[in-house]
Amino acid sequence: xxxxxxxxxxxDEQDVRDYFCRMLPHLGHAVAGVASNGRELIELxxxxxxxxxxxxxxxxxxxxxxxxxxxxxxxxxxxxxxxAHSKSLEPVDGLFPGCRWLFLTKPIKRRDxxxxxxxxxxxxxxxx
Amino acid sequence: xDVLQLYQRLQSYVGWTxxxxxxxxxxxxxxxxxxxxxxxDFYRELVxxxxxxxxxTGGPAQLARxxxxxxxWLRQLTEGQYDAAYVAKRWQIxxxxxxxxxxxxxxAAAMARLRSGLMGRLSADLSDPAIADAHGVPPGEAMAxxxxxxxxxxxxxxxxxxxxxxxxxxxxxEAERQKGERRFRMLVEAAAxxxxxxxxxxxxxxxxxYTAEMTGYASEAVLGANFLELLVPPESRKSVLGAVxxxxxxxxxxxxETAVVRRDGVLRWWxxxxxxxxxxxxxxxxxxxxxxxTERRQDQERLLRAERLAAIGQMIAGLAHxxxxxxxxxxxxxxxxxxxxxxxxxxxxxxRRIQEAQDTLLRLFDDVRGYSAPIQLELARGDVSAxxxxxxxxxERERRHRQAVLRERVDGVDLQVEMxxxxxxxxxxxxxxxxxxxxxDPVEVVVTARETAWGEESALELEVRDNxxxxxxxxxxxxxxxxxxxxxxxxxxxxxxxxxxxxAHGGTLAVGAHEGPGAAFVMTLPRAVR
Numbered sequence: 001x002x003x004x005x006x007x008x009x010x011x012d013e014q015d016v017r018d019y020f021c022r023m024l025p026h027l028g029h030a031v032a033g034v035a036s037n038g039r040e041l042i043e044l045x046x047x048x049x050x051x052x053x054x055x056x057x058x059x060x061x062x063x064x065x066x067x068x069x070x071x072x073x074x075x076x077x078x079x080x081x082x083x084a085h086s087k088s089l090e091p092v093d094g095l096f097p098g099c100r101w102l103f104l105t106k107p108i109k110r111r112d113x114x115x116x117x118x119x120x121x122x123x124x125x126x127x128x
Numbered sequence: 129x130d131v132l133q134l135y136q137r138l139q140s141y142v143g144w145t146x147x148x149x150x151x152x153x154x155x156x157x158x159x160x161x162x163x164x165x166x167x168x169d170f171y172r173e174l175v176x177x178x179x180x181x182x183x184x185t186g187g188p189a190q191l192a193r194x195x196x197x198x199x200x201w202l203r204q205l206t207e208g209q210y211d212a213a214y215v216a217k218r219w220q221i222x223x224x225x226x227x228x229x230x231x232x233x234x235x236a237a238a239m240a241r242l243r244s245g246l247m248g249r250l251s252a253d254l255s256d257p258a259i260a261d262a263h264g265v266p267p268g269e270a271m272a273x274x275x276x277x278x279x280x281x282x283x284x285x286x287x288x289x290x291x292x293x294x295x296x297x298x299x300x301x302e303a304e305r306q307k308g309e310r311r312f313r314m315l316v317e318a319a320a321x322x323x324x325x326x327x328x329x330x331x332x333x334x335x336x337x338y339t340a341e342m343t344g345y346a347s348e349a350v351l352g353a354n355f356l357e358l359l360v361p362p363e364s365r366k367s368v369l370g371a372v373x374x375x376x377x378x379x380x381x382x383x384x385e386t387a388v389v390r391r392d393g394v395l396r397w398w399x400x401x402x403x404x405x406x407x408x409x410x411x412x413x414x415x416x417x418x419x420x421x422t423e424r425r426q427d428q429e430r431l432l433r434a435e436r437l438a439a440i441g442q443m444i445a446g447l448a449h450x451x452x453x454x455x456x457x458x459x460x461x462x463x464x465x466x467x468x469x470x471x472x473x474x475x476x477x478x479x480r481r482i483q484e485a486q487d488t489l490l491r492l493f494d495d496v497r498g499y500s501a502p503i504q505l506e507l508a509r510g511d512v513s514a515x516x517x518x519x520x521x522x523x524e525r526e527r528r529h530r531q532a533v534l535r536e537r538v539d540g541v542d543l544q545v546e547m548x549x550x551x552x553x554x555x556x557x558x559x560x561x562x563x564x565x566x567x568x569d570p571v572e573v574v575v576t577a578r579e580t581a582w583g584e585e586s587a588l589e590l591e592v593r594d595n596x597x598x599x600x601x602x603x604x605x606x607x608x609x610x611x612x613x614x615x616x617x618x619x620x621x622x623x624x625x626x627x628x629x630x631x632a633h634g635g636t637l638a639v640g641a642h643e644g645p646g647a648a649f650v651m652t653l654p655r656a657v658r
Contacts, residue, residue, distance in 0.1 A: 013456070015461055016460050018460070019464055022464045023464070023467075084449045084453045085452075105450040105451060106456040107490070110460065118615065
C-alpha cells in the first residue's frame, strides 16, 4: 500500500461522513478533517492543507464544486467530486485549473473509492 | 294522380256518358268497314311529311306493324271498355310517340286526319236511314253518335298530351340528375381525397380515381367487389360495417380511423367520414370520404411516446437523484457493517444479499433512464446480419447448457442498411433473450429476411420467430409498453427500448402474424435513415 494520504471529506449526510471516517483509515489513509458544507470545506483546506479532497456536489450553504473552484485557486489540490446525478459531468479542462480531479457517481463502493484515490493521488502524479 | 283517375275526370269534363259508350259500340262494324281506307289515307299523308316520317326508321316491316297497331287502336274505340287497361294502353302509346321524338303537333295533326276521315265516313253512313237502322242507331241519334266519337277522340288527345308532359318532366329531371352527377364526378375526381360509395353490405358502387391510385386497385375492377373483404383487415371489418350501418340509419360516421391494406400488401391508415345517400343508382348507399392518415398517425404516436418519455425522464431524474443519496447511505452503512462483522459468514451472506438488492435497484434506474433519454444514433451502412449474430454471441452465458440454435433464412436478400450497429445489437439481444427465456429446449430461433417497401422506397423486413409458446392476446397488445414483462426478473423495458431504437432508425417493430409456431416479431428497416 502507498503512503497514507491526508484526506479532507465533505458531505451533508452524517452516514456518509461516518463512512469516510471509518473506511479511509481502513484503506490506509488519514482523515484530516470533516466538513458538512462548502464553506467549512474551504476553511478546513486552508487550515489542514490536505493531499486529497473528497466532496459531495450538492450541499447546503455552498455546493462542493463552488468551494473547490475557490480552493483550487488558492492552493491546487487533487479531489474527487461525488454526485448523485446519474450522468456524470465530463471533466472540463480549465474548470479547475491545475487540479487533478474526477467524478464519482453515488452510490460509491469501497473499490471505486480506492481506485479514485489512487488515480488522483499526488504520489501517482510524481511517478508519471 | 294516376292516369285512370285523370281520364275519369276528363270524361266528366267533356260530358261523356254511358249512353256515349253504347253509341260507340253500335258503330263497331261501320268503323271496321272503313279501317283499310282510313289507314291507307293515314300513311299516304304521313310519308309526305319528313319531320313525321323520320321517326319511322324500320322500313316496310315496321310500317306493316304500325298499320296493324293503328287498326287495333281504332277498333278499341268502339269496344265499349274504357277501363284502366284501355287508358293505360293508350297513354303508353302516347308516351312511345313522345319518346321516339315525334313532334307533339304531328300527333294532333294525325288525330285531326283520322277524326275527319272517320266522321266524314260515319256521317254519310248514318244519314242513310237503312244503314242507321241496320246498326240499331235510332232515328235522331246520328248526331249524338258523331259527338260521342268526337269526345272519345278528344279524350285520347288529352291522354297523349299528358304522356308528352310526363315524358318532358322525366327528361328534365334526368338532365338535371345527369348534370348533378357530372358535377359530383368532377368534384370528386379532382379532390385529393379518397371517395367511394358503398352499399350497406360494403359492396363498392363507386371508387374514385384517387382512391384507385392510393390503393393500387383499378376503379372498374373493384365495382361490385366488397370493400371490407378487399381492403380492410379482418379484425377491423366489424367496426367499419357498424359505421356504415350507423350512417345509413341517419347517424353519419365522423373521423373514423380504419386500417386499409393496399393491393401491394402495405397497411395504411384512413380517417374517413360517412354520408348517407338516399338514392345512388336506385338504392340507398353510403358516401365515404377519406384521407390517408398514416404519416400523421405515426407522427402522433411518436409525439405521444416522446411526451410520455419526457415525463418519465423528468420524474426519473428527480427520483434517481434522491434515491442515489439514499442508496449511498445504505452502501456506506453496509460497508461499515462489513468491517464490524469481520469474517462471520452468515451475517456476511446477508450483507451480500442486501448488496445484490441494491444493485438491482440501481440497474432499474439505469434502464429507465436509458429508456427515457433521447436516442442519438451513430449511423453507418452495414450488413444487419452482423448485428443479430453479435447479439446471439453475446448471449453465450444464457445459452450455456441449453440446446439452442439460431437459423437464418436470407436467400439472397440484400442485408445492407444504414444502422447504429451497437443499438441494433441491443434490439436483437432483447428479442433473442426473450426467446431463450420463453422457450423450452430445444430452442430454435429463425431470422427471415425479405425485401419490402417503405412508402415508395425499398426496405428490409426481418422476422424473428421462435418455437416457444407464443404471445398471449394481451401480450400482443402491450408487449412494447414500458414495464410490461412476463419474466420474474426484468424491468419490462427491453422491448420498449427495442421499439424506440427501431423507431429512431425510421423503421417499425411489430408483433408478427399469428400463423406459425411461437412468438414472432417483425422489424422493418428503411435502407436509409431519413
